[in-house]
Amino acid sequence: GLFVWRLRNTGVQQIPYRFVPLYHIANDRLITFQYFNFLKRMYVTQYNKDLSQRAKPKSDSIESPFHEPQQLDQGKKVAHKISPLSPVHQSWSETASRNELREMKSAAETEDSVIPVGAESKEDRQWKEMKLRLDDLPGILARLSKIKLTALVVSTASAGFAMAPVPFELTCFLLASLGTGLASCAANSINQFIEVPFDSNMNRTKNRPLVRGQISPLLAVCFAASCGVPGIALLTLGVNPLTGALGAFNIFLYTCCYTPLKRMSIANTWVGAVVGAIPPVMGWTAATGSLDAGALLLGGILYSWQFPHFNALSWGLREDYSRGGYCMMSVTHPGLCRRVALRHCLALIGLSAVAPVLDITTWTFPLISLPINLYISYLGFRFYRDADRSSSRKLFFCSLWHLPMLLLVMFTCKKSVLEKEDKGDLPGRSRERAMEIRLP
Amino acid sequence: PPAHSHSDWIGPPDKHSNLRPIIFYVPPEESALEWRLREARQEAQASNQRFWALHNRAFRQEKEEFIYSRLKAKGVEMRDESGQKATLNAEEMADFYKDFLSKNLKKHLQYNRDWYKRNFRITFLMGQVALVRALRWLRQRKKNIEQ
Numbered sequence: 001g002l003f004v005w006r007l008r009n010t011g012v013q014q015i016p017y018r019f020v021p022l023y024h025i026a027n028d029r030l031i032t033f034q035y036f037n038f039l040k041r042m043y044v045t046q047y048n049k050d051l052s053q054r055a056k057p058k059s060d061s062i063e064s065p066f067h068e069p070q071q072l073d074q075g076k077k078v079a080h081k082i083s084p085l086s087p088v089h090q091s092w093s094e095t096a097s098r099n100e101l102r103e104m105k106s107a108a109e110t111e112d113s114v115i116p117v118g119a120e121s122k123e124d125r126q127w128k129e130m131k132l133r134l135d136d137l138p139g140i141l142a143r144l145s146k147i148k149l150t151a152l153v154v155s156t157a158s159a160g161f162a163m164a165p166v167p168f169e170l171t172c173f174l175l176a177s178l179g180t181g182l183a184s185c186a187a188n189s190i191n192q193f194i195e196v197p198f199d200s201n202m203n204r205t206k207n208r209p210l211v212r213g214q215i216s217p218l219l220a221v222c223f224a225a226s227c228g229v230p231g232i233a234l235l236t237l238g239v240n241p242l243t244g245a246l247g248a249f250n251i252f253l254y255t256c257c258y259t260p261l262k263r264m265s266i267a268n269t270w271v272g273a274v275v276g277a278i279p280p281v282m283g284w285t286a287a288t289g290s291l292d293a294g295a296l297l298l299g300g301i302l303y304s305w306q307f308p309h310f311n312a313l314s315w316g317l318r319e320d321y322s323r324g325g326y327c328m329m330s331v332t333h334p335g336l337c338r339r340v341a342l343r344h345c346l347a348l349i350g351l352s353a354v355a356p357v358l359d360i361t362t363w364t365f366p367l368i369s370l371p372i373n374l375y376i377s378y379l380g381f382r383f384y385r386d387a388d389r390s391s392s393r394k395l396f397f398c399s400l401w402h403l404p405m406l407l408l409v410m411f412t413c414k415k416s417v418l419e420k421e422d423k424g425d426l427p428g429r430s431r432e433r434a435m436e437i438r439l440p
Numbered sequence: 441p442p443a444h445s446h447s448d449w450i451g452p453p454d455k456h457s458n459l460r461p462i463i464f465y466v467p468p469e470e471s472a473l474e475w476r477l478r479e480a481r482q483e484a485q486a487s488n489q490r491f492w493a494l495h496n497r498a499f500r501q502e503k504e505e506f507i508y509s510r511l512k513a514k515g516v517e518m519r520d521e522s523g524q525k526a527t528l529n530a531e532e533m534a535d536f537y538k539d540f541l542s543k544n545l546k547k548h549l550q551y552n553r554d555w556y557k558r559n560f561r562i563t564f565l566m567g568q569v570a571l572v573r574a575l576r577w578l579r580q581r582k583k584n585i586e587q
Binding site for chain 2: 197200216331389
């Protein structure tokens with residue numbers, strides 16, 4: 001298991017939005033988790049509070065984008081790494097390894113390198129013509145824009161939209177999501193454009209389109225512009241100027257502040273956390289048109305989440321960072337790295353408790369979320385104390401499911417707009433009314 | 441790359457620098473602008489190759505030295521009975537990584553500045569070349585239509 005994980009985990013890096021790609025690991029818990037992830041991507045709009053069927057799009061981590069983070073495209077593991085796994089299979093049962101291979105195959109299909117085992121390393125050694133093939137283009141652009149990370153970013157924005165205390169408007173929601181997605185694509189493309197020689201030298205990122213010469217830098221920039229400009233325009237004109245401004249600011253922050261800062265100072269982590277916190281704020285402002293305390297709280301939760309997530313991740317990548325010249329806390333200030341991760345785990349507990357104070361959720365939210373917040377804080381404490389690979393891994397994997405779970409719980413505990421208005425009514429009736437108004 | 445090809449060819453990653461070398465196609469009637477672009481790309485490629493090959497080599501060397509000195513301090517041989525190379529665990533290596541990064545920070549800052557400048561210049565030239573080519577193609581089409 002460990003061996004498998006290590007192979008998978010090479011080069012998890014800065015994540016644009018500090019999200020890490022889905023891990024396909026032959027671990028029962030995680031296999032169902034993956035499946036659960038895919039389910040969660042769909043909106044089940046059954047407005048029934050008791051069942052809480054409304055599955056929110058999960059914002060899980062795929063390394064990432066807006067912050068790919070540096071690490072973000074995580075060890076989606078390059079396909080050629082799958083071959084060394086065969087010795088490990090001997091220790092597993094037949095079915096387990098078959099499952100694993102199936103998972104890996106399905107994973108590989110959605111991965112950057114879609115090539116089967118063996119063939120890829122051979123192809124890699126050949127000289128390739130630098131001509132753009134149109135049928136390859138969608139795949140190349142998907143990888144350039146870090147589409148999976150973008151999807152996660154859009155889902156955090158949707159979470160922000162859903163949590164806003166206003167009646168749900170479908171068109172606004174779709175426009176906001178599309179605009180955010182386009183902005184994220186643009187930012188990720190520029191990030192890859194800037195970092196070609198560095199990406200070549202890090203295991204996690206060496207199969208990106210620009211590194212492999214599958215697309216020219218000019219085309220990458222044009223693509224970024226053709227995503228970014230319409231995206232921001234869509235947000236500004238189709239939603240509201242505030243959301244557009246936040247989107248533009250976030251692109252700027254990610255490409256012009258975070259990306260260069262990664263190689264200059266450890267402050268990049270904090271900037272990257274802000275980059276990750278802005279999409280839910282954008283979702284909220286798209287719905288309400290103003291920056292209220294609720295938006296900031298949601299942003300704050302995502303901001304705090306980035307630290308345990310990213311710091312735990314970066315703990316295993318110290319060699320690549322050191323050689324690549326990236327200034328990360330895990331390399332230069334390891335003590336600070338762990339302290340900050342723990343601090344922000346605890347902050348999550350505090351922030352969850354503030355939610356009902358601001359009338360965003362009922363008091364059930366801090367209570368229900370307490371177990372998961374305590375658990376991640378416990379892992380954060382273990383990471384702080386032990387400072388080893390296994391504790392960093394545990395914390396990282398916990399952060400992967402912690403955030404979607406937290407957002408889901410938050411949504412189910414959301415204080416209904418109407419409940420606040422007609423306080424005197426019976427709960428049943430107000431729910432009915434809510435259903436009437438919310439369904440089109 | 442084959443002789444009849446009209447495009448650039450990109451190869452496998454270099455052993456030392458991890459960068460992929462590009463063989464640039466020289467069109468028979470290369471304009472001054474296209475020449476400038478090709479020169480800029482070749483120069484950037486050479487400079488990147490130099491930097492990373494040296495840098496990675498230094499990293500590997502210093503890592504070996506560090507492992508050797510630490511193992512010696514611990515009193516452990518470089519190779520144990522089975523002939524396997526002795527290594528240090530991640531926590532012990534962390535000191536080395538921290539040192540290496542801080543030693544090379546200035547070098548990286550300089551390289552970053554150079555790389556950003558080169559990258560933007562190359563992309564800008566690419567844009568200019570593409571524009572000129574597009575205009576030429578449009579003019580050619582107009583001529584064909586008029587004929």
